[in-house]
Amino acid sequence: MTSLLKVRNLSKRFVGHRGPFRRPRVMHAVNDVSFDLAKGRVIGVVGESGCGKSTLARLALRLIEPSDGLVRFEGSNLLEASPVAMRKLRSKMQMVFQDPYSSIDPRYTVARAIMEPLSVQGRKSDKPTLDEVAGLMEMVGMSAGLAQSFPHQLSGGQKQRVGIARALALRPSLLVLDEPTASLDVSVQAQIIGLLEKLRDDLGLTYIFISHDLSLVKYFCDEILVMYLGRVVEALPRTNAPARHPYTRTLMDSTFSPDPKLRRTIEPLQGEVPSPFDLPDGCAFAARCPVASDICRSQIPSLTAVGGGHPVACHHPSLS
């Protein structure tokens, strides 16, 4: 399978000021992340708040510059692309945000909000038409009668549909969906997920789906990257692949098991999450891990496929 997106050893370090003297300290928001994403696939990125999911997505789209690493999109090295080439490439990679309120200007009508990316992307001689807007609205299941409405007149679900229509306006092949349903009611969430599934099938889209909601990721995605403090600790090639990392197992156990007895087979997470400014020498999960040993506290486990299984970064992966 050819990759639409190829990410290699991607890292992002931010400098923050910490401690009583507010000295500059480096924080590894994304640390040595690699993955491939084939056309038409949906990859989920999960992990606790602050583990680097959004930063990874922004790096993959080159919305921010990496500290190290490589990103190839449709065969082009994004990090070497000129501003003109980048503009063209960027139109094929769009983002849908969690909060449609903040991504749509409250003074814009729906039509203007949807047209904006087309105008911004420099189609001056070929102005977007209201027909195009109506087509995009239909694509996301909105009545064209709402074209002159303002955001405050729309429901949360309708606003998110406008956000999706905007993202589709430039006919992208890759969409990053950053918690696209997190601010919506459960029934509306289901409608938006149904819409995203339909759009993927109809338009052959590829998605990076960021979420805290593992059950949703399991339902919606083809494969899953589990992140912990900037690193991928497990890359599940299928959503039904057995989790091998103790962190993933704990996350999955607490989310998926309807059986309370099963839920107790894994120790609840204990211990503190280390500061991203002060990562331990060994595995960053060791302090909370029920199976950690000495080697875990001294050596960072590499993300490797052991025993014919999928890649996991753990000195004691579960083989069951």
Ligand SMILES: Nc1ncnc2c1ncn2[C@@H]1O[C@H](COP(=O)(O)OP(=O)(O)OP(=O)(O)O)[C@@H](O)[C@H]1O
């Ligand atoms: N521009 C920035 N400057 C400094 N630190 C940043 C910046 N952007 C992100 N960070 C830090 O990088 C880390 C990763 O943040 P990121 O937003 O990628 O996490 P996340 O997993 O998406 O979190 P959430 O689920 O809460 O959105 C966090 O500690 C965050 O504070």
